[in-house]
Amino acid sequence: MDEREFQTADGQLVTAVTAAEMREIDRVAVEEFGVTLLQMMENAGRNLAWHVRQVAAGPIVVLAGSGGNGGGGLCSARHLANRGKPVSVVLDRPPAQLEGAARTQYETLDAMGVPVENGVGALLDREADIVVDALVGYGLAGPLRGSAATLVDAVADLDATVVSLDVPSGLDATTGERPGSAVRPDRVVTLALPKTGLAAHPGELFLADIAIPAGVFRSLDLTYSNPFEEYWVRLTRLE
Ligand SMILES: NC(=O)C1=CN([C@@H]2O[C@H](COP(=O)(O)OP(=O)(O)OC[C@H]3O[C@@H](n4cnc5c(N)ncnc54)[C@H](O)[C@@H]3O)[C@@H](O)[C@H]2O)[C@@H](O)CC1
Ligand SMILES: [K+]
Numbered sequence: 001m002d003e004r005e006f007q008t009a010d011g012q013l014v015t016a017v018t019a020a021e022m023r024e025i026d027r028v029a030v031e032e033f034g035v036t037l038l039q040m041m042e043n044a045g046r047n048l049a050w051h052v053r054q055v056a057a058g059p060i061v062v063l064a065g066s067g068g069n070g071g072g073g074l075c076s077a078r079h080l081a082n083r084g085k086p087v088s089v090v091l092d093r094p095p096a097q098l099e100g101a102a103r104t105q106y107e108t109l110d111a112m113g114v115p116v117e118n119g120v121g122a123l124l125d126r127e128a129d130i131v132v133d134a135l136v137g138y139g140l141a142g143p144l145r146g147s148a149a150t151l152v153d154a155v156a157d158l159d160a161t162v163v164s165l166d167v168p169s170g171l172d173a174t175t176g177e178r179p180g181s182a183v184r185p186d187r188v189v190t191l192a193l194p195k196t197g198l199a200a201h202p203g204e205l206f207l208a209d210i211a212i213p214a215g216v217f218r219s220l221d222l223t224y225s226n227p228f229e230e231y232w233v234r235l236t237r238l239e
Contacts, residue, residue, distance in 0.1 A: 006205070006235040007235065007238050013238065015222055018174040018195070019140075025193070029216045033212075033215065037071075041068065041105070044076075044208065045071075045073070045105075046075070046076070047191075047208035047210075049077075050231075053080070053085070055163060056129050058127075060131075060132060061088055061160075063131060063135050064089055065134065065135040065136050067136065069135065070092075070134050072166070072191075073165055074089065076134070081112055088126060089114060090116075090126070092118065123155075124154060129160055131155050131158065131161070132162075133185055144170040144180045145180075148169065155183060161186050162184070162185040163187045166188075166191050166195070167188065167198060169183045173195040206235065207235050208232045209228045
């Protein structure tokens with residue numbers, strides 16, 4: 001497989017990475033370049049919110065897990081609420097079980113009065129023109145389980161436009177396999193570099209800038225030149 005799996009509209013090649021490589025990029029960004037997770041997440045959430053606003057008007061439901069992916073989704077809910085968009089959140093677990101960055105994002109939403117509930121009943125109770133899928137990203141371990149799986153199965157029965165953050169929840173970011181239930185989104189907003197598992201994604205794919213310095217990629221021997229004129233760029237599979 002050609003590691004430069006994707007290209008921008010003007011033909012620039014963009015290297016795709018595995019989950020392990022992306023985890024290492026994140027680690028080096030934080031530990032060696034001093035970029036914090038919350039800084040990257042703010043860029044992820046702001047970019048994601050912009051894309052959500054492009055796909056439709058109407059009620060938005062953000063599905064969020066407890067990891068970095070969920071944190072990015074929760075951050076996008078803040079940006080959407082700040083613009084007066086009708087947004088609510090459904091978590092895959094009770095808020096008391098959130099930790100770290102996802103907890104930080106949740107507490108801000110709670111202070112803002114953005115509705116946050118958990119479980120599939122909360123999703124089915126809501127009108128959703130747009131579903132933001134931020135349950136699981138490259139941290140997927142095995143087939144989707146529990147409440148995340150139930151939520152993903154319920155999304156398949158909704159007549160809503162679905163935007164996934166980074167990778168569709170349930171999809172293996174490296175191989176593209178679906179070991180169990182998985183979201184089938186209309187649009188994916190992937191972060192920093194596309195993931196190898198997105199090669200077969202049939203919908204729209206956008207790459208969002210989370211402001212990782214080029215030196216991070218180069219220190220890991222990845223071919224990289226900044227593809228961003230704005231804060232995101234459309235990608236297509238390299239034929
Ligand atoms: N630079 C970074 O590190 C950033 C990462 N971000 C996002 O964070 C993600 C990586 O974060 P994490 O490493 O925390 O991992 P994830 O958030 O991708 O996955 C961890 C979460 O998924 C759940 N999970 C994993 N496997 C599951 C399964 N089989 N069934 C049900 N639930 C399952 C875990 O319980 C946990 O809630 C990326 O995909 C990216 O979208 C962004 O939010 C911003 C910046
Ligand atoms: K996701």
